[in-house]
Amino acid sequence: MLRLEARPTPSRTMTLAAPLLALALTILTGALLFAGLGHAPGPALYHFFIGPLSDRYGLAELGVKAAPLVLIALGLSLGFRAGIWNIGAEGQLIAGAICGGGFALAVYPAEGPWVLPLMLFAAAAGGMAWAALPALLRVWRNTNEILTSLMLVYVASLLLRLLMNGVLRDPDGFSFPESRLLPDGTLLPIILAETRLHLGAILALAAALAVWVLARHTLVGFQIKVAGLAPNAARYAGFNHNRLIWLTFMISGGLAGLAGVGEVAGPMGQLVPEVSPGYGFTAIIVAFLGRLHPAGIVLAGLVVALSYLGGENAQINAGLPLAVTGVFQGLLLFFLLACDVLIQYRPRLNGPRWRNKR
Amino acid sequence: MTALLTLHETTKSYGQVCANDRVSLTLNAGEVHALLGENGAGKSTLVKTICGLVQPDSGTMTWRGEPTALPGPAAARALGIGVVFQHFSLFEALTVTENIALGLDDGHANTDLTERIERLSSRYGLTLNAKAIVGDLSVGERQRVEIVRALMQDPALLVLDEPTSVLTPQEVEALAATLRQLADEGRGILYISHKLSEIRHLCDRVTVLRGGKVVAEADPKTTSPEALAELMVGQRLPQPKRASSLSPNAPVRLVIDHLSQAPNPFSPTGLHNVSLSVQAGEVLGIAGVAGNGQNALLAALSGEVLAGSAGTIILDQQPIGHIHPQGRRTRGLAYVPPERLGTGAVPELDLTDNALLSTYRRLAFAVRGLLQPGKVAHFASNVVERFDVRSAGISARASSLSGGNLQKFIVGREILQTPKLLVAAHPTWGVDAGAAAAIHQALLDLATEGACIIIVSEDLDELLMLADRIAVLCDGRLSAPIPVTEADATTLGMLMAGEPVDAAA
Numbered sequence: 001m002l003r004l005e006a007r008p009t010p011s012r013t014m015t016l017a018a019p020l021l022a023l024a025l026t027i028l029t030g031a032l033l034f035a036g037l038g039h040a041p042g043p044a045l046y047h048f049f050i051g052p053l054s055d056r057y058g059l060a061e062l063g064v065k066a067a068p069l070v071l072i073a074l075g076l077s078l079g080f081r082a083g084i085w086n087i088g089a090e091g092q093l094i095a096g097a098i099c100g101g102g103f104a105l106a107v108y109p110a111e112g113p114w115v116l117p118l119m120l121f122a123a124a125a126g127g128m129a130w131a132a133l134p135a136l137l138r139v140w141r142n143t144n145e146i147l148t149s150l151m152l153v154y155v156a157s158l159l160l161r162l163l164m165n166g167v168l169r170d171p172d173g174f175s176f177p178e179s180r181l182l183p184d185g186t187l188l189p190i191i192l193a194e195t196r197l198h199l200g201a202i203l204a205l206a207a208a209l210a211v212w213v214l215a216r217h218t219l220v221g222f223q224i225k226v227a228g229l230a231p232n233a234a235r236y237a238g239f240n241h242n243r244l245i246w247l248t249f250m251i252s253g254g255l256a257g258l259a260g261v262g263e264v265a266g267p268m269g270q271l272v273p274e275v276s277p278g279y280g281f282t283a284i285i286v287a288f289l290g291r292l293h294p295a296g297i298v299l300a301g302l303v304v305a306l307s308y309l310g311g312e313n314a315q316i317n318a319g320l321p322l323a324v325t326g327v328f329q330g331l332l333l334f335f336l337l338a339c340d341v342l343i344q345y346r347p348r349l350n351g352p353r354w355r356n357k358r
Numbered sequence: 359m360t361a362l363l364t365l366h367e368t369t370k371s372y373g374q375v376c377a378n379d380r381v382s383l384t385l386n387a388g389e390v391h392a393l394l395g396e397n398g399a400g401k402s403t404l405v406k407t408i409c410g411l412v413q414p415d416s417g418t419m420t421w422r423g424e425p426t427a428l429p430g431p432a433a434a435r436a437l438g439i440g441v442v443f444q445h446f447s448l449f450e451a452l453t454v455t456e457n458i459a460l461g462l463d464d465g466h467a468n469t470d471l472t473e474r475i476e477r478l479s480s481r482y483g484l485t486l487n488a489k490a491i492v493g494d495l496s497v498g499e500r501q502r503v504e505i506v507r508a509l510m511q512d513p514a515l516l517v518l519d520e521p522t523s524v525l526t527p528q529e530v531e532a533l534a535a536t537l538r539q540l541a542d543e544g545r546g547i548l549y550i551s552h553k554l555s556e557i558r559h560l561c562d563r564v565t566v567l568r569g570g571k572v573v574a575e576a577d578p579k580t581t582s583p584e585a586l587a588e589l590m591v592g593q594r595l596p597q598p599k600r601a602s603s604l605s606p607n608a609p610v611r612l613v614i615d616h617l618s619q620a621p622n623p624f625s626p627t628g629l630h631n632v633s634l635s636v637q638a639g640e641v642l643g644i645a646g647v648a649g650n651g652q653n654a655l656l657a658a659l660s661g662e663v664l665a666g667s668a669g670t671i672i673l674d675q676q677p678i679g680h681i682h683p684q685g686r687r688t689r690g691l692a693y694v695p696p697e698r699l700g701t702g703a704v705p706e707l708d709l710t711d712n713a714l715l716s717t718y719r720r721l722a723f724a725v726r727g728l729l730q731p732g733k734v735a736h737f738a739s740n741v742v743e744r745f746d747v748r749s750a751g752i753s754a755r756a757s758s759l760s761g762g763n764l765q766k767f768i769v770g771r772e773i774l775q776t777p778k779l780l781v782a783a784h785p786t787w788g789v790d791a792g793a794a795a796a797i798h799q800a801l802l803d804l805a806t807e808g809a810c811i812i813i814v815s816e817d818l819d820e821l822l823m824l825a826d827r828i829a830v831l832c833d834g835r836l837s838a839p840i841p842v843t844e845a846d847a848t849t850l851g852m853l854m855a856g857e858p859v860d861a862a863a
Contacts, residue, residue, distance in 0.1 A: 008373045217731075219724040222714060225707070232701040235662055236693070237715045238683025 004345035014343050019289050019296070022335035023303065029331055030324075039318060047318045048310035048328075058309065060195030064267055065305035067200040068093070068259035068276070070298055072283035074204075074211045075252030077292040081215070082224040083231065084248045088134065088149030089256040090280025091156035092127040096257025098160055098168075099126025101179065101264040101271040104186045105168055111185030119186060119261055127257020128250050130156060135249035139242045145249075153280070164273045179271035188265045200262035205298070207255060212294040220247065256280060277308065285333045304329065360387050361423065362515050362546040363408065363439070368417030370403050377403040378414065379570040385515060390537055390547045392557040392578060394590055395567035397761065397788045401550050404567070405519050408548070409441045410434035440513030442504045444520040450493035457492055458507045479506050482536045497647050498529040498855075505536070515546040522556055526647060527818070527851035534560050552590070553819075554583045568592055591791040598798035601806045604826050608637040611810045612779050613672040617658055617665055617679075619834075625654035627834035634829065634836065636779075636810040641801065642839060643825030644814045647854050651834035652696075652783070652814050659781045659812070660693045661686045673779055684719040690778030692716070694769055694785055696814075698761065702768040705757035709749060712756050713738035713771055720775050737774070745770030746796065762793030769797050773804050780804060783814045798824055818850060832856040 030048070031041035052058045072089045079086045086092075100123030107115060134148040164177040173180070188198035215221040227234040227244055234241065263275050286304050290296030311325030367380040377400045385391050395401045406412035410428035419426050421437050428434045434441075448457050458475060459467040472488045479486040484502040492500060501521060508516060518537075522530045537560060541547055551557055557564055558578045566574040566589045574589045588594055614634040621628035629651050636642045646652060657663040658671070665671055665679030672678065678686050683693075693716070695701045703712045714734050718724050723734050738752040747767045749759050756764055765785070772780060782801065786794035801824060805811050814831075815821055821828050827839035830853035837853045852858075 217729055218727050219718060219729060220727060222711065222718075222729060225711075226704055226715065229706050230700045230704040232697065233704045233715060236660070236683070236695050236701045238661065238685075238687070240682075 002347055002349060004341070005348045007344060007346050010343045014339075016291070018339035018343060019291065019300065019336060022289070022332055022339050025335040026328060026331045029335075030328060033324075033327070034320070037320070039320065044314060044318050044320060047314045047320075048324070049306065051317060052306060052309035052313045056192075057195050060192050060197035061309055062302060062305050063192075063197045063201045064195075065308045066298075066301040067198075067204040068262055068279045069283050069286045069304055070204040070301035071200070071207055071255045071259040071262070072252070072280055073286035073290060073297045073301060074207050074294060075248075075255035076283055077287045077290070077294075077297060078211065078215065078224055079248035079252050080228075080287055081292050082227040082244050082248055084227075084245055085146045086131065086134070086149050086249055086252045087146050087284065088131070088151075088153045088280070089252060089283055090276065090278060091149070091153035092130045092253040092256035093260035093263075093276050093280045094153075094156040094160050095130035095253075096123035096127040096260030097264045097271065097275045098156075098163060098260075099123050099129075099257065100261025101182070102163075102168060104182050104265070105179055105271070108180060109183055111183035113185070115186045116188070116265065119265060120258060123257040123261030124254040125257070127253040127255070127260065129253075131249040131253025131256070135246050138245055145245075160271075160275065161273050164271065168271055170270075177273050181270045182265060186265060187269060188262065196267050198262070198266040200259075200266055203258065203262070204301075208294040208298050215294070220244075224248065256283075282329060285329055285336075289332065289336055304332070307332070361385070362387050362421065364420045365404075365407070366418045366420070368404075368407055368414040368419070370407065370412060370414045376570050378407065380417070381567070381570070381572055383565055383572070385546045385548055387514070387544050387546050388541050389563060390541050390549055390561045392561035392564040393548060393550045393567065394552065394554075394557055394564050394586065396552060396590055396790050398790065399567040399590075400570040401567055402519070403570075405441070405517060405548075405550060408434070408517060409439060435511060438511070438514035439517065440508035440511050440515070441517045442501070442508050442519065442521060446500050446504055448492045448500055448503060450491070452492060454486060454488045454490055454492060454495075454503050454506075457503060458488075458510060461507045462510060474510070475506060478509055482509070482539055483532060484536060496855075497649065498525050501525065501533075509540075513545065515548065516540060517548045517550070519550045520552075521549070522551065522553065526854040527847040528855060529851075530556065554586050554590075555819075557586070558583065566590055587791070593792070595791055595795045596799075598795060598802050598823065600802045604637065604639050604805075608639050608808075610635045611638045611674055612636040612812075614659075615670055615672070617655075617670050619654045619658055619663060621834075622654070622663075624657065625651055625834075627651045627654065629654045629658065629836075630834045632834075632836040634839070636812065638808045638810055639805050640827070641805050641811045641813060641825045643821030643828040643842075644812060644831055644836070645818060645821055645828055645850055645854060646814075646816070646831035648816055650831045650854075651836075652831060654834065655831065655836075656693075656696065656781065656783050656814060660691070660695070687716060687720045687775070692772035692775050692777030692780045694765075694772050694780070694782040696783035696787070698764050698768060699757065703756040703764055706755060708755055709742065709747075709752045709759075709767060710735050710738045712767070713741060713752075716771065717775055741767055741770040741774055744774065745800065760790070761788050762790040765789045766793050766796060769800060773800055776807075777804075777809055780809055780811045781814070782811065784816065785813060786817070786820060787815075818847060830854055 031045055034041045034044040076086055076089055100119040103119050103122040104115060130152060133152055134145045137143040137148050138145045168179050170178055170180045188200055191197055191199060191202065223239045223244060226237065227239060227241060259279060260275060264271055282304055286297060286300045290300035307325050307328045311322050314320040314324055315322045361384050363385045365381060365383045367382055368378055369380055370378040381404060393401055403412060407414050410431045410433050455472045455475060456467040459471055475488040484506055486502050486506060521533060537547055549561055561578050564576050564578045565572055568590060614632055617629055617632040619629040627650055658665055661681060661683035668677035668680040670679035673689060676689060678689055699705045714723055721737065723730050735752060742749065742752060745766045748763050769785060785797050801811055813821060813824060822842060825842050827841050828845050829839040830837040830850060832854060833856055
């Protein structure tokens with residue numbers, strides 16, 4: 001029987017190389033998958049991985065998709081390091097989109113320079129408020145934050161749909177469940193001409209720097225690290241675990257809220273019922289693929305963003321189903337987790353191993 | 359005398375570490391054979407080899423003269439090898455009979471089995487109520503369940519792994535009689551321990567392991583304890599010395615006033631009206647069998663569990679019962695917790711980060727939330743240097759240090775904060791003798807400087823050596839402290855077992 005034996009010292013090189021290995025295995029499996037679907041693997045892979053990046057617009061789109069992923073994953077990584085599992089970033093993203101977009105619609109048609117900062121503020125506050133529910137339940141009643149944060153995603157999604165069919169619907173929109181188009185002055189500025197790349201990408205990089213400083217150079221970062229690695233040591237040191245729960249939920253909720261308004265005031269330009277293609281969930285993959293490290297998360301965000309673009313491009317140019325995007329993201333996480341298991345453990349065949357040296 | 363089990367040059371390595379290096383051992387019928395060695399000497403690996411849990415890399419075994427192999431625990435049981443492990447494997451919710459039935463190949467918990475258990479236990483003086491729920495039994499009684507379970511198989515060879523580390527002196531005495539009786543019936547007994555006095559008292563022959571190798575075989579009755587200790591440790595160790603004795607009019611630094619704690623998952627006994635006062639420069643020992651409220655007392659002293667009212671714990675006239683751990687540390691508390699890896703130190707972090715763990719408030723290693731890495735590294739190097747922590751430097755992970763070196767690091771980290779009160783739980787548990795001697799000396803030096811020290815330990819020898827007074831925890835209640843000059847193993851043993859001690863005796 002096959003069993004796993006813990007390795008005495010997991011290889012540090014392999015720990016860093018595992019994301020690359022997982023990526024290589026994903027590409028290999030993808031090639032087999034394409035072949036199985038009756039497509040020549042070479043061109044299909046080209047359309048998936050290279051095609052989207054062949055021009056300036058494609059590169060900018062990569063940034064557009066990566067920005068929300070990176071923003072959310074950065075926040076999640078802090079909680080994950082501390083062993084606090086916010087799985088509901090998608091809900092916090094939607095709450096941020098509702099609050100940020102809702103603010104712009106509430107002051108419509110105002111579009112002065114004061115509107116956008118307040119939209120961002122409202123979005124962060126909305127994400128935090130949505131994240132406060134599982135945090136409060138955890139601190140107050142010790143509920144499982146994985147369940148509560150996840151379930152609140154569906155509440156947020158239905159709330160958005162309710163609003164889209166109600167008060168936030170465009171009065172001149174022929175009953176389509178969409179809001180008015182936001183005035184130009186309330187949209188995030190474009191930072192690369194003739195593309196959709198907006199200020200959100202800069203925000204994401206700034207957040208990466210901030211999270212790095214927090215994790216590396218502050219007492220709170222140290223407390224997060226210890227709480228995740230050795231909860232008993234955190235109790236011994238006297239760290240306030242409830243404070244860490246609040247802090248990580250507020251940071252991850254706030255960043256997810258910003259990612260939400262980034263969609264509304266960025267590529268969408270209005271509130272719609274499907275404000276995100278699952279960025280909040282995909283960011284979990286990004287966080288782990290990036291090894292919960294800010295620099296890793298930025299790189300991982302770009303890779304995973306490519307899977308969104310690649311899926312669309314492969315659908316248009318090679319006739320592959322769009323579901324390939326989800327399959328690739330799933331494969332990537334699967335291979336990464338498998339690599340991690342093999343870094344920590346070594347497979348052994350069970351059986352008597354009694355040898356006589358004579 | 360007939361040989362039961364013979365090991366010939368068995369070797370077992372884990373990665374780079376050679377746990378057993380060409381170990382040869384002969385266990386005879388009718389003999390109590392001791393296996394002596396420090397933690398990490400390879401005793402556990404050898405025991406696991408003998409009971410079939412570990413397969414050696416090389417070497418041979420014979421059973422009653424026939425070559426044999428033990429591919430698994432079932433094979434060892436079939437030959438007639440019974441084992442009583444250090445850590446009990448009993449289901450607390452089941453009765454004694456049900457627990458024993460689970461260990462038998464064809465066991466059913468019926469009245470027949472109950473009678474067999476009671477016959478067996480009375481025959482060997484192992485008082486046991488077969489119908490009792492294991493959760494209600496004391497540690498000593500649980501061990502008797504384990505021994506009876508092993509005896510149900512009628513083993514020719516009985517292996518006991520550190521059987522006395524949790525027993526009161528009286529229980530040790532009773533166990534000695536049982537073992538003698540078993541040996542006289544022609545059974546072989548392998549007795550694993552690191553306690554010299556017991557081995558001299560109980561055993562006919564002793565094999566000493568050091569660094570995975572057999573370094574000596576001796577007759578414990580004719581070899582002096584000093585000689586045995588030297589064989590076990592490999593060097594002569596200094597006895598810890600107190601620079602000056604405790605002054606009787608030293609001021610009281612710590613007062614505990616009617617401290618109680620409800621039973622909780624971490625301490626099923628809780629605490630009942632514990633009161634105590636400790637003077638400056640005094641070392642107070644707290645003895646007791648594990649699970650009698652030690653965890654509750656440690657949590658209450660460290661601040662991990664807050665006391666009901668502030669005045670319950672008073673340090674230097676300041677009530678601290680309501681203050682959280684870091685607040686207590688800034689007021690002069692230092693604490694060496696019972697677990698090194700995972701509580702006292704984070705295994706995955708380096709020594710610099712681990713130096714920060716308990717010090718950041720008292721030594722101001724965080725200024726407005728920002729860490730001061732230079733200062734922390736300086737402090738960590740200081741601990742490593744002053745306490746002779748053998749490591750690959752302050753960037754070595756805590757998990758890479760040996761138990762003794764990590765414990766020296768933790769004790770050093772706490773002592774170099776110049777505490778007013780140091781609470782140390784099992785400060786030398788599982789630590790090699792050299793490190794233990796260094797830790798003992800450091801504790802006494804701290805007391806000489808005027809701090810008060812509370813040592814919670816299951817090791818009576820350690821407390822008798824270091825403490826000025828010893829109090830005993832039993833079932834969440836603390837006895838009145840006894841001056842160490844008047845304390846002896848018998849009195850302490852009765853207190854540990856919860857029996858009333860006649861004041862006149």
